[in-house]
Amino acid sequence: ETGVTQTPRHLVMGMTNKKSLKCEQHLGHNAMYWYKQSAKKPLELMFVYNFKEQTENNSVPSRFSPECPNSSHLFLHLHTLQPEDSALYLCASSQASSTDTQYFGPGTRLTVL
Amino acid sequence: QKEVEQDPGPLSVPEGAIVSLNCTYSNSAFQYFMWYRQYSRKGPELLMYTYSSGNKEDGRFTAQVDKSSKYISLFIRDSQPSDSATYLCATYQGAQKLVFGQGTRLTINP
Numbered sequence: 001e002t003g004v005t006q007t008p009r010h011l012v013m014g015m016t017n018k019k020s021l022k023c024e025q026h027l028g029h030n031a032m033y034w035y036k037q038s039a040k041k042p043l044e045l046m047f048v049y050n051f052k053e054q055t056e057n058n059s060v061p062s063r064f065s066p067e068c069p070n071s072s073h074l075f076l077h078l079h080t081l082q083p084e085d086s087a088l089y090l091c092a093s094s095q096a097s098s099t100d101t102q103y104f105g106p107g108t109r110l111t112v113l
Numbered sequence: 114q115k116e117v118e119q120d121p122g123p124l125s126v127p128e129g130a131i132v133s134l135n136c137t138y139s140n141s142a143f144q145y146f147m148w149y150r151q152y153s154r155k156g157p158e159l160l161m162y163t164y165s166s167g168n169k170e171d172g173r174f175t176a177q178v179d180k181s182s183k184y185i186s187l188f189i190r191d192s193q194p195s196d197s198a199t200y201l202c203a204t205y206q207g208a209q210k211l212v213f214g215q216g217t218r219l220t221i222n223p
Contacts, residue, residue, distance in 0.1 A: 056210065106154070
């Protein structure tokens with residue numbers, strides 16, 4: 001595997017379900033990110049982790065719960081989501097400097113019924 | 114006011130045409146500007162990265178920043194059908210905090 005991988009690529013869930021998105025980076029980076037890309041809206045930063053520590057939460061509702069067990073893996077735990085949470089969720093990684101290039105995974109397409 | 118504004122298009126041009134994609138930004142303190150390309154069912158990939166004002170060229174692609182008017186542009190020369198994608202402009206709002214334009218969907222017709 002190379003670059004940034006994400007699983008699953010597609011996910012359909014009901015509003016009462018609990019599911020998790022997984023991201024893994026194979027680039028030796030120490031910063032990881034979650035972004036949300038909704039139709040007709042700009043890509044939106046959700047969370048930033050540096051060296052496994054959360055350093056940014058962009059006012060994300062608590063029904064989204066990130067976890068970063070090590071610098072290579074990032075999870076997004078989902079529970080009691082709303083239909084408006086349907087979107088493409090993108091993971092990215094970079095070196096932990098302020099303006100280092102961020103490399104994106106292919107995303108998980110989430111549909112909440 | 115959105116920090117980065119971009120016309121979502123769609124934009125459709127014939128193969129071989131010169132394409133101009135544009136964004137405006139609101140904060141004169143922004144210094145780093147990026148263009149990402151996103152193919153269907155893929156994540157964004159960095160295409161061009163510029164600092165402050167001026168031009169940067171890479172093959173058929175030229176990125177231009179005009180800080181006096183807070184305007185950033187991407188030019189594609191001799192456009193190819195493989196250039197068909199969504200192009201996203203972005204800048205750093207703060208350390209590691211990328212803000213994006215809405216993206217312009219571009220189609221190059223053979």
